[in-house]
Amino acid sequence: MSIPDASAKATNQHALPSYLNSERPGPWGIYLQQVDRVTPYLGSLSRWVETLKRPKRALIVDVPIELDNGTMAHFEGYRVQHNTSRGPGKGGVRFHQDVTLSEVMALSAWMSVKNAVVNLPFGGAKGGIRVDPKTLSRGELERLTRRYTSEIGIIIGPTKDIPAPDVNTNEQIMAWMMDTYSMNEGATASGVVTGKPIALGGSLGRREATGRGVYTVGQEAAQHLGIDIAKTKIAVQGFGNVGGIAAKLFAQAGATVVAVQDHGGTVYKASGLDVLALLSHVSEYGSVLGYENAEILPDAQFWGVDCDILIPAALEQQITAENAHQIQARMVIEGANGPTTPEADDILHERGILVVPDVIANAGGVTVSYFEWVQDFSSFFWSEDEINARLVRIMREAFAAIWQVADEHRVSLRTATFIVACSRILQARELRGLYP
Numbered sequence: 001m002s003i004p005d006a007s008a009k010a011t012n013q014h015a016l017p018s019y020l021n022s023e024r025p026g027p028w029g030i031y032l033q034q035v036d037r038v039t040p041y042l043g044s045l046s047r048w049v050e051t052l053k054r055p056k057r058a059l060i061v062d063v064p065i066e067l068d069n070g071t072m073a074h075f076e077g078y079r080v081q082h083n084t085s086r087g088p089g090k091g092g093v094r095f096h097q098d099v100t101l102s103e104v105m106a107l108s109a110w111m112s113v114k115n116a117v118v119n120l121p122f123g124g125a126k127g128g129i130r131v132d133p134k135t136l137s138r139g140e141l142e143r144l145t146r147r148y149t150s151e152i153g154i155i156i157g158p159t160k161d162i163p164a165p166d167v168n169t170n171e172q173i174m175a176w177m178m179d180t181y182s183m184n185e186g187a188t189a190s191g192v193v194t195g196k197p198i199a200l201g202g203s204l205g206r207r208e209a210t211g212r213g214v215y216t217v218g219q220e221a222a223q224h225l226g227i228d229i230a231k232t233k234i235a236v237q238g239f240g241n242v243g244g245i246a247a248k249l250f251a252q253a254g255a256t257v258v259a260v261q262d263h264g265g266t267v268y269k270a271s272g273l274d275v276l277a278l279l280s281h282v283s284e285y286g287s288v289l290g291y292e293n294a295e296i297l298p299d300a301q302f303w304g305v306d307c308d309i310l311i312p313a314a315l316e317q318q319i320t321a322e323n324a325h326q327i328q329a330r331m332v333i334e335g336a337n338g339p340t341t342p343e344a345d346d347i348l349h350e351r352g353i354l355v356v357p358d359v360i361a362n363a364g365g366v367t368v369s370y371f372e373w374v375q376d377f378s379s380f381f382w383s384e385d386e387i388n389a390r391l392v393r394i395m396r397e398a399f400a401a402i403w404q405v406a407d408e409h410r411v412s413l414r415t416a417t418f419i420v421a422c423s424r425i426l427q428a429r430e431l432r433g434l435y436p
Helices: 004-013 027-041 043-053 101-117 138-152 171-185 206-225 243-252 275-285 299-304 342-350 364-378 384-409 413-432
Strands: 057-066 072-083 089-096 124-130 161-165 233-237 256-262 265-268 295-297 309-312 331-333 354-356
Touching: 027 043, 027 101, 027 342, 027 413, 043 413, 057 101, 057 138, 072 089, 072 101, 072 138, 072 161, 089 101, 089 171, 089 364, 101 124, 101 364, 101 413, 124 138, 124 161, 138 171, 161 171, 161 364, 206 243, 206 309, 206 331, 206 354, 206 364, 206 384, 233 243, 243 256, 243 275, 243 309, 256 275, 256 299, 265 299, 295 299, 342 354, 354 413, 364 384, 384 413
Parallel strands: 089 124, 089 161, 233 256, 233 309, 309 331, 331 354
Antiparallel strands: 057 072, 072 124, 256 265, 265 295
């Protein structure tokens, strides 16, 4: 028997703050829609679902630095810890001129899901600075990194929150972050970040891990669909550590990479691009722009390229309701975080195109980051073959569990991924209870 007044009161008590409105456009709104879709499958754990809709902690910091010309510049930085029920926060730091709080919140939440679905003992976190790092000198970039690290140092640590590389950050940035935190602590704390240089406690195989994970789950999904990888045509958006490595591994398996798009433009060759030559070109010139042994396509035509597998490995919200109808692929493997909007997701599902979601497809990076964290604590390091074998095993087992749940509930792989991950997060929340 329902009691309208009591129900209305409860709804009002649990109403989300306005800035967390699921109808508001942006990455956080997309994440909230994904949680709403999975809630009916959570059973008794759904009483805790509001936990997933509210970040545990969000820190906004001013990052002032002195530029090389003597003037002062101020940048806005963020570190968001979405959930730590299953362990310390874990997630990257990005330097990009379009970074927003909504984006960082969503990315931290997707890290919670990602870590849970591959069963790592981490919660989700993410950080960023709104800056175009290409406009800074190396010295300015170092000062920016160190000041940001000092500002967020109150909430990060090897057992609290462990940053890692993301868009426009790399091993060197992680080295500066580790050194800054260590100097403030008065002792070397190699485990405070992952994705470090090998000489500072980094892990073998970390740089290629995300792309290798994309390839691994692509293999598994293709097997379920009866697709022979050696006979596939691949299109890749983004050609860095994720898209570039994935393209190389698919090509080594016999696939034909026909199109690549990055911030410089789109290159296409029906008979297949020379992936190694293109990677060399990008390494030298910074993008695919100017690569001669291919046809140049208008960027908008990339989505309609004839291919079997499409790998969006750039930024969020690339596949939308406007371009989802153009996609010719049988399968989309999300190398980037949040590249497909919910509306586009529905269109692809209706068209029978399998989407392997980001929260499993690109989990290879954080999996090897976990290996790095464990190795730093033990001061015992594994071979690259051991790391790759452990990575492949974890990714395959996680994908198999997701496929089984998708088949059982007759839902998309994304919804199945969220069912598995959210159930694990909320079970931990329930078992821990509330304090005080």
